[in-house]
Amino acid sequence: MEKTNDKRLTNAALLFVLMIVGVMLAQWWMAPSYSLTNEQVLEKIDQEATLVLPYQLLSLNEAQARETTALFLMEESQLSTPAFKQLLFVPFGEILSDKKLSKLNKNEPILIFGKTETQAMMALQLLVSKGYTQLRAVANDLDVNQQLLTHGFDPATAQTKTEKAAFDYGRFFKTSGGVNKAAGPAAKIPAAVEVVKTAGGCS
Amino acid sequence: MGPLIPQGFVNPDLNLFFAFVIGLGFGYVLEQGGFSNSKKLAGVFYGYDFVVLRVFFTAAITAAIGLLLMSYLGLIEYDMLYINPTFLWSAIVGGVIMGFGFILGGYCPGTSMVGAVIGKIDAMFFVIGMLIGIFIFGSFYDTFMPLYHAADLGSLMVYDSLGIGRDVFVVALTLIALAAFIITRKIENNVNGITDAPKGLFHRSYTAPFAILLALAFLVLFLPDSPSGKWFEKDAKALLEEAAAGKQYISTEEVAYKLLHPTENDLVLVDLRSSDAYSRFSLPAAVNIPLADILKNTSKQRLESSKGKLVLYSYSSTDADQAWLLLRRNGFDNVQVLEGGLNGFFAHFFNEKAGETEKDQANLFSERFKTRAEDAFKTGEAAQKINAKASPVTTIVDIVPPPPGKGGC
Numbered sequence: 001m002e003k004t005n006d007k008r009l010t011n012a013a014l015l016f017v018l019m020i021v022g023v024m025l026a027q028w029w030m031a032p033s034y035s036l037t038n039e040q041v042l043e044k045i046d047q048e049a050t051l052v053l054p055y056q057l058l059s060l061n062e063a064q065a066r067e068t069t070a071l072f073l074m075e076e077s078q079l080s081t082p083a084f085k086q087l088l089f090v091p092f093g094e095i096l097s098d099k100k101l102s103k104l105n106k107n108e109p110i111l112i113f114g115k116t117e118t119q120a121m122m123a124l125q126l127l128v129s130k131g132y133t134q135l136r137a138v139a140n141d142l143d144v145n146q147q148l149l150t151h152g153f154d155p156a157t158a159q160t161k162t163e164k165a166a167f168d169y170g171r172f173f174k175t176s177g178g179v180n181k182a183a184g185p186a187a188k189i190p191a192a193v194e195v196v197k198t199a200g201g202c203s
Numbered sequence: 204m205g206p207l208i209p210q211g212f213v214n215p216d217l218n219l220f221f222a223f224v225i226g227l228g229f230g231y232v233l234e235q236g237g238f239s240n241s242k243k244l245a246g247v248f249y250g251y252d253f254v255v256l257r258v259f260f261t262a263a264i265t266a267a268i269g270l271l272l273m274s275y276l277g278l279i280e281y282d283m284l285y286i287n288p289t290f291l292w293s294a295i296v297g298g299v300i301m302g303f304g305f306i307l308g309g310y311c312p313g314t315s316m317v318g319a320v321i322g323k324i325d326a327m328f329f330v331i332g333m334l335i336g337i338f339i340f341g342s343f344y345d346t347f348m349p350l351y352h353a354a355d356l357g358s359l360m361v362y363d364s365l366g367i368g369r370d371v372f373v374v375a376l377t378l379i380a381l382a383a384f385i386i387t388r389k390i391e392n393n394v395n396g397i398t399d400a401p402k403g404l405f406h407r408s409y410t411a412p413f414a415i416l417l418a419l420a421f422l423v424l425f426l427p428d429s430p431s432g433k434w435f436e437k438d439a440k441a442l443l444e445e446a447a448a449g450k451q452y453i454s455t456e457e458v459a460y461k462l463l464h465p466t467e468n469d470l471v472l473v474d475l476r477s478s479d480a481y482s483r484f485s486l487p488a489a490v491n492i493p494l495a496d497i498l499k500n501t502s503k504q505r506l507e508s509s510k511g512k513l514v515l516y517s518y519s520s521t522d523a524d525q526a527w528l529l530l531r532r533n534g535f536d537n538v539q540v541l542e543g544g545l546n547g548f549f550a551h552f553f554n555e556k557a558g559e560t561e562k563d564q565a566n567l568f569s570e571r572f573k574t575r576a577e578d579a580f581k582t583g584e585a586a587q588k589i590n591a592k593a594s595p596v597t598t599i600v601d602i603v604p605p606p607p608g609k610g611g612c
Binding site: 007008009010011012013014018019020021023024026028029031032033034035036037038039040041042045060091092093095096116117118121122125126129132136140143144154155156157160161162163164165166167169170189190 | 206232235236258265269272273276278288312335389408409411412414415419432433434435437438439442443444446447471480483484490494495497498499504505506508509510511516517518519520521522524525528529532533544545546549550553567568569571572573574586
């Protein structure tokens with residue numbers, strides 16, 4: 001390694017690692033600010049019980065409510081909610097503004113009420129990606145929750161959420177047989193991805 | 204991005220061509236390192252030249268640290284790397300034969316090819332010997348096979364067999380390399396009788412590269428598996444802006460129109476529900492990628508290679524919007540969400556009270572509950588549920604004598 005050619009190899013190794021360091025610096029400079037990776041966000045929203053169903057909302061006891069911040073994704077709300085620690089009204093489009101975020105504690109329970117269930121869940125997902133750890137979103141749209149909190153327990157809505165089949169699709173919507181006009185031309189997406197394993201190594 | 208063949212960047216049919224090109228590069232590096240000289244190579248066994256050990260240690264730690272950092276940056280999919288299986292006995296016997304040949308001839312297989320290519324006669328003899336060995340092994344393969352396949356340990360990693368973490372192992376390997384560099388220099392100086400060697404633990408030319416490698420090895424120890432935000436990802440505020448404006452939605456009517464006009468259909472429908480729900484019903488020509496699988500490599504590859512505009516749907520918009528946010532963050536531009544999901548699509552085209560049910564979700568839930576309850580009582584499902592929970596049970600033993608000739612005790 002002390003000859004010119006040996007040094008060239010050492011320099012090549014140095015160049016290689018410096019190139020990687022350069023890519024890492026570029027990555028840190030260019031990457032948007034997130035606290036969790038996309039995969040971690042998916043794991044969190046998929047595996048944790050993030051959605052509060054109507055019967056769970058009704059059974060929220062006073063002690064729990066007093067520790068929880070209710071975040072309403074609207075200017076104001078007439079919902080007669082339990083006595084939460086604090087009520088915050090932030091329109092959906094402004095939830096990531098620094099001024100609004102400063103009012104939320106990353107490690108305290110936050111319950112999100114949206115105009116729609118999907119809006120509440122999107123807000124939850126974005127806040128999870130920013131590092132908020134104890135977030136839950138209220139299921140269903142505002143009118144359902146309005147009715148629930150006004151009238152109390154209703155078996156028809158006790159376990160509902162919008163992400164459920166509302167109709168018996170198969171009875172009305174035939175997707176096979178007949179003139180399959182809707183199937184269109186050749187498939188535009190591969191049916192699956194074949195993983196090819198290759199051997200390697202050198203002697 | 205990598206590994207290139209499994210990820211689809213390199214055609215598997217060109218596998219050997221790329222192996223040849225890489226082999227040329229590897230040979231050039233070996234030659235430039237002085238590895239075509241058998242005296243230099245054999246020096247490691249006699250103590251007068253440890254260049255082989257140093258070069259291979261440098262290569263090993265550079266490759267290990269490079270691999271882990273490239274994996275961290277998302278440039279290499281670590282789990283997709285092919286790991287050669289370990290056959291213990293053939294490794295031991297092969298290692299002894301190779302070591303014996305290395306001392307005897309001064310070459311290993313790769314370096315002998317390099318020596319032969321630049322015209323070294325001893326290297327050519329070595330290559331001929333190697334070819335004879337290959338021929339004998341091939342001819343008597345069946346005889347050697349029990350030994351060749353003995354003690355199959357699978358794709359074993361050194362750090363697993365030692366019971367330590369991967370990153371800790373890389374740091375340990377770097378420190379061992381550092382120790383080896385210092386010790387071999389002292390041995391070399393003693394054997395070669397060098398008394399006026401420059402001061403320092405090892406040669407100056409190593410200092411900067413090794414300091415960087417060591418720093419990076421420790422950095423690997425503290426880095427997470429991947430950065431929380433990646434350079435190609437979209438910023439959360441930009442995503443929120445799009446979502447607040449409802450830019451992700453495509454109307455049920457546009458989807459229906461395109462489904463009914465195949466020549467104008469540029470949509471790829473992606474059903475995010477479970478595979479069970481998808482098998483019972485789906486929109487025409489839709490593919491099924493459940494939400495939980497949307498970020499898997501295979502799913503992303505399928506979506507990336509799709510030729511149309513991706514339209515995500517689930518029962519409502521909730522799951523589809525979640526998937527949309529994940530994909531948009533991941534850099535997918537051509538992705539939309541079916542407004543209202545399947546429920547909205549159905550209500551729009553099939554339900555007579557479409558307008559009413561769309562506006563009044565509570566009413567819809569109430570009707571759905573009534574229908575569900577009616578079915579449960581009609582089919583006996585409700586009774587089964589109640590029976591299943593009935594406890595405690597008082598058991599009344601009613602002994603009925605068996606009919607004559609039908610057993611008993």
